[in-house]
Amino acid sequence: xxxxxxxxxxxxxxxxxxxxxxxxxxxxxxxxxxxxxxxxxxxxxxxxxxxxxxxxxxxxxxxxxxxxxxxxxxxxxxxxxxxxxxxxxxxxxxxxxxxxxxxxxxxxxxxxxxxxxxxxxxxxxxxxxxxxxxxxxxxxxxxxxxxxxxxxxxxxxxxxxxxxxxxxxxxxxxxxxxxxxxxxxxx
Amino acid sequence: xxxxxxxxxxxxxxxxxxxxxxxxxxxxxxxxxxxxxxxxxxxxxxxxxxxxxxxxxxxxxxxxxxxxxxxxxxxxxxxxxxxxxxxxxxxxxxxxxxxxxxxxxxxxxxxxxxxxxxxxxxxxxxxxxxxxxxxxxxxxxxxxxxxxxxxxxxxxxxxxxxxxxxxxxxxxxxxxxxxxxxxxxxxxxxxxxxxxxxxxx
Numbered sequence: 001x002x003x004x005x006x007x008x009x010x011x012x013x014x015x016x017x018x019x020x021x022x023x024x025x026x027x028x029x030x031x032x033x034x035x036x037x038x039x040x041x042x043x044x045x046x047x048x049x050x051x052x053x054x055x056x057x058x059x060x061x062x063x064x065x066x067x068x069x070x071x072x073x074x075x076x077x078x079x080x081x082x083x084x085x086x087x088x089x090x091x092x093x094x095x096x097x098x099x100x101x102x103x104x105x106x107x108x109x110x111x112x113x114x115x116x117x118x119x120x121x122x123x124x125x126x127x128x129x130x131x132x133x134x135x136x137x138x139x140x141x142x143x144x145x146x147x148x149x150x151x152x153x154x155x156x157x158x159x160x161x162x163x164x165x166x167x168x169x170x171x172x173x174x175x176x177x178x179x180x181x182x183x184x185x186x187x
Numbered sequence: 188x189x190x191x192x193x194x195x196x197x198x199x200x201x202x203x204x205x206x207x208x209x210x211x212x213x214x215x216x217x218x219x220x221x222x223x224x225x226x227x228x229x230x231x232x233x234x235x236x237x238x239x240x241x242x243x244x245x246x247x248x249x250x251x252x253x254x255x256x257x258x259x260x261x262x263x264x265x266x267x268x269x270x271x272x273x274x275x276x277x278x279x280x281x282x283x284x285x286x287x288x289x290x291x292x293x294x295x296x297x298x299x300x301x302x303x304x305x306x307x308x309x310x311x312x313x314x315x316x317x318x319x320x321x322x323x324x325x326x327x328x329x330x331x332x333x334x335x336x337x338x339x340x341x342x343x344x345x346x347x348x349x350x351x352x353x354x355x356x357x358x359x360x361x362x363x364x365x366x367x368x369x370x371x372x373x374x375x376x377x378x379x380x381x382x383x384x385x386x387x388x
Contacts, residue, residue, distance in 0.1 A: 017357070024268050024358045027261035028365060031254045038250035065339045096338040097286050104202025106287075109316070136375050137338055141287035143379035145192040145214045158190045158215045159247040162380075166251045169375035173368045179340045180364030184357070187347040 004029065005036045006174060009069050010181040018185055032174070039167050047160035051077065053167060055085050055126060056133050060171040062089030063137045069175055084122060088130055092116040096138035113139060128154030129164055136168045190216070198384040201289050204313035206297045206306070209290055213381040217243035232256045244380055255372065262365045270355065270362035273302035274328050278366035279373075280309065281332040285317050288374040290383040295370070324353040331360075332367035 004014070006029070012019045022029045040053055054076040061070035062085070070089075074082045098113035116134040118127035128151050135147060151161050195212040217240045218227065228234065230249025236242040245252040263275050270278075276299035283292035296313055300306040311319040317333045320326065327349040335342040342364075350360050 018361075021357050021361050024361070025261050025265055025365065027265070028258050031257040031261065034254035035251055035258060038248075038254050042250065063338070094338075097336070099287060101287060102200045102202050102289075106202060106204075109287075136379055140375050140378045145194065147379070148192050148214055152190055152192065161215060162245060162247040163251070165376055165379055166245070166248060166255070169372045170251070170255070172375055173372035176335050176340055176342075176368035176371055177364060180335055180342055180368065181361075183342055183344060184347060184360060184364075187344045 004033055005072075006032055006177055006181070009072060009174075009178045010185065012181060012185065018181055022181075032177070035170050036174070039163070039170060047157050048163045048167075051081070052126060052129060053163075055081060056129050056164065056167055057171055058082065058085045059089050059092075059130055060133055060137055060168055061175060062086060063092055063094075063134065064175045065093075066175055066179070069178060085130075088118055088122065091119070092130075092134050094134075094138045097140060099139035099141035101141060115139070125155050128156065132164065133168045136165070137172065195382060195384075198387075201293075201383050201385050204284060204289055204292050204296070206293060206300060206310065206313070208297070208386060209293050210384040210386065211241050211290055211377070211381050212384055213240045213244045215244055215380060218246045226250075229253055230256075232260075241377070241381065245376065259369060259373070262362070262369050268358045270328075270359040270366070271302070273299055273305075274325070274359075275362055275366045276302060277309075277312075277325060277328050278332040278363050279370045280312060281317055281329040282336045282367045282370035283374055284312060285333050285336050286371070286374040286378070288370075288378050290377050291370060291374050293383075327353045327355075328363055331363050335364060335367045336371055 007014060007019055054073050057073035058070050058077060061073060094114045096113065098111040100110045101107055116131060118130045132147060132151055135142060148161060192214050193216065198212065201209060220237055227246050227249045230246055230253040231237055231242055232253055276295045279295035280292055280299050283295060292313060296309050300309045308321045308325065312321060317329055321329065331342060331346040331350055334346055347360060350363060
């Protein structure tokens, strides 16, 4: 069995019982790994650089308070950027999901929480990505075209926004699978 | 080319959770069909998805789209072992109800009803939210899916114990984890790249 990032992050032995159970859904396991590769070993990087990818992933994992996963993605970052991202994640800590529904009967369920804005020192393109990532992690139902416009205004292309969105969304999946498997391993 | 967001007008947005079939309108320009290459078709997986604005927008990054779609298909459609299909769909609907994705909840509530024939219970999940009483086994699946979906995740040994007490084996519990986790992926794309619309007429 070749390297599997979810097994690695969950601390599962490749020949252990949970790794074997994951093989009941072998395609899901292989394609989760292929998803990781498509985002972090991509060959086309014109719309989102590898450094941006690892910086956003580090931030998203830190917002989930998962130090193992955050450290895994931070390894690819220069030290000063890793420190910046860690500082920004600390500023962005919250609990989710919260947010507003389209006006109507569900408005009774609207909840609010902290809206994060990156520090002035963060480069504008990365700042826009972190702002968007924070919204996607904690208050996804507040999404609007204005959030996408803010990314376009900061220099993101439409294709880059798709990649950024997939990356944050994939991390939201990966972090939960890892958390679930770790819990099972300890239960 | 100056890129811009799309302003969707003249449609009705759903304001309640529903099992009805909804449409979805993109906030960014989908990839042009005439420019699809072999790599894009591979990312779409099913050629029919070239008719979907959602998949055509995601086709801008075809490799992650293809891997996403194949992950999704195995978690939900693989008939072998694990959790019955109805309850995988329940996990998806519960995550979507918590996160507030009216579109995703509509699709997977409909599938949960189809496979379980428990449309009234599924509707209670939509109407009352994730605290609705759906009987002990479904309550355990919903509670585990919700706890896993919260940020940070609250899924713990008590959820595993509750699922085991309802007869779920390890493979079935991994299906709950995969199903709920996957909808934390899907909800974030559906909610942030466009909006749902009620069927016209």
